[in-house]
Amino acid sequence: MTQVVQPPIASRSTTPGNDFGGITRQPAHGSGGPPNRHGAPDFVAIQESAEFAALRRRFRLFVFPVSALFFLWYLTYVLLAAFARDFMSHQLFGSINVGLALGVLQFVTTVAITFGYVRYARRRLDPSAAAIRAEAGR
């Protein structure tokens, strides 16, 4: 059950050929397929649909907090490197100190967030994006 409705002809405000500032569309490009026979999908209706709102919420629920988190973590690290030399040079094991360990930890978190996002997107975002595409293409 979906709230996406096909637009009446008159509500299509985008003239074909004016997409992307009027660059002629070329065939055999992109995955969206040819526009259906009713013309371009009604983006306003899709944007107002519950499915799209849910997709947008799930997307933002992940990327906004995670972006804030890694940004703050990176900033903390930079500030520590600039102003807390004693702490950073504290030796942990062998000649490896806190600074090196934290630096390598930045690598670890970057890779972890990357894979975390890929996993989240595959499970929580891609299916609903595909569903909205399929609905609009019908």
Add this chain to the structure above:
Amino acid sequence: MSEGLGSPVLNITVFAGFIAITLFVVYRVSHRNTTTSDYYAAGSAFTGSQNGVAITGDYLSAASFLGIAGAIAVHGYDGFLYSIGFLVAWLVALLLVAELVRNTGRFTMGDVLAYRMRQRPVRAAAATSTLVISFFYMLAQMAGAGGLIALLLNVHDKAGQAVVICVVGLIMIFYVLVGGMKGTTWVQIIKATMLVLCVVLMTVFLLGKFGFSITALLDDAAANNANGRQILEPGAQYSTAISKLDFISLSLALILGAAGLPHVLMRFYTVPNANQARRSVVWAVGMMAVFYLATLVIGYGASALVGSDKILASTGKENSAAPLLAFEIGGTFLLGIVSAVAFATILAVVAGLTITASASFAHDVYANIFRRGRADPASEVRVARLTAVVVGILAIVGGILANGQNVAFLVSLAFAFAASANLSTLLYSLFWRRFNTRGTLWGMYGGLGSCLLLVMVSPVVSGAPTSIFPGADFQLFPLSNPGLVSIPISFLAGFLGTVLSRERTDRVKQAEMEVRSLTGLGA
């Protein structure tokens, strides 16, 4: 030690081999390149993994290979701080930019920014920013080539170096003209593979030499460095209050700039959909994580085996750390490989910048501003090719003129520009419904303008012994990187421009952009 290293003939031979292989590949993969989609985006036919490797190739410039390895070898930990910024920056691209940009644009950054705004002024701003950033970035690469030539080919007079810079530039123009985006992408892929393989092999070898003990490596590195054990902790390079602030400014520009670099954004159009754009970033992050960890080992390894004094006394100073280490552990042959990789790096990065600049001019300025979107694809590609030649010649001339100048700051400046002008407006455009044309223009020009202005009155240009004009002193701003001030200015200008204008958001276009960006509908 002022002599070149190893055997120049061998160095040239290995490099010539790289050129022969890439020219062959470029020639083979490029069928006619007549449509705009072929020329700008390689028909969007690359896979995510191929594009990820190509992004790595585009992103890892000579500055990140020779520069960071050298900085770690001489200054130690402070050099490592760069690597971290360069890598973490990719999370911004992954989470906030890559997929959405892929879904809403076709060829250039201007496509995304102008999507729901008034076309001509926004495209003009996007093209200005793209051209300025590409030119600065390119100048840094080409100027670095001069020092590299002196070091690796043993060509010391300026005229000889100018000839080599010309040859490098002409080959690059050939790649772009014949290969378009497809050929350029393959050059990036080959180069990135060579570069990463090379640093990984060197790293494994180095670790083996120290019995796979990081402590042994670090101890030896500290023992052979003029800074001693200081190189294992932050602060060898950034010790004063101003330099610490400068370092924070630089870090901010690095992490926020990568996702706004036009040549990086353009790479996302070479894949068919957002899913592949995501895969591209995953591959890029994986390869770069390996690369930057390897440069840490190589940098400390160079300090341990070559010694900081010997590095600083050599022709290329810091930049010669990696080549000197290669010579130390693998003799002339390994040095030849490393030199070829370094040259290939400059060549490939400049090619990527040239195609980006030419695409922006032909697509944003010519097709959409001059011809108001009614240019036929064949003439647009013709203009793009012509622009590529002009940009290439500018790069050659700029490289010759800037040869020997201290222009390493230009790369970090390009990041500051990208973070100030592009990232703010991209994010607003994608996530803030009310954002409008005036906000876009204020954000872009505010960021670009404040960056330029601050650099003009910074110690980079005057008032310090290392300035471009060491004799003059019109320095007003203490930091050499403007990011700390210009990035907030850009976000603020974008916000103010939007709320102070009565312009209403184009409701339909905004819906179209938002739906497309998240679902890939019609992309």
